[in-house]
Amino acid sequence: MSDVVRGYIERQTATNRDLGLTRDDEQLHDDRIRLWDEFNRAWLATLQRQHDLTQDMIQSGQGLHDPQSIISTQGLEQLARELVRLCDDVEKHGLVDYQMGVAEENIMDRE
Numbered sequence: 001m002s003d004v005v006r007g008y009i010e011r012q013t014a015t016n017r018d019l020g021l022t023r024d025d026e027q028l029h030d031d032r033i034r035l036w037d038e039f040n041r042a043w044l045a046t047l048q049r050q051h052d053l054t055q056d057m058i059q060s061g062q063g064l065h066d067p068q069s070i071i072s073t074q075g076l077e078q079l080a081r082e083l084v085r086l087c088d089d090v091e092k093h094g095l096v097d098y099q100m101g102v103a104e105e106n107i108m109d110r111e
Contacts (some may be wrong), residue, residue, distance in 0.1 A: 001073065033100050040103040043083070046071070083107060 025032075050071050071079070087096045087104045095101030 031099075036095070036100050040107065043103075043107045050076070052109070080108070 031106060083102070083104065087102050090096060090101060093101075097103060097105050
């Protein structure tokens with residue numbers, strides 16, 4: 001699942017300007033809200049699944065092992081770096097932690 005999120009980040013970063021996502025266009029507003037909502041939900045769903053799996057392993061007394069995880073520790077660290085990079089790229093366009101854009105704070109503060 002982390003490959004899906006990682007691929008989405010790479011495409012999103014590469015296409016923000018190409019698709020005009022950094023420009024305000026009233027005709028495309030609803031589509032853009034939907035796109036960013038799907039992006040943020042993909043992140044949050046992936047991290048929630050990882051959290052739930054980790055909690056299940058802890059509660060059952062199993063040790064935490066990357067192969068049993070949907071995302072390895074190294075993968076989580078890489079995804080966090082990529083998210084920060086994406087946010088740095090779109091922040092100058094007002095697309096971080098607003099209705100339209102990356103919900104960086106919600107994603108990074110996910111427990």
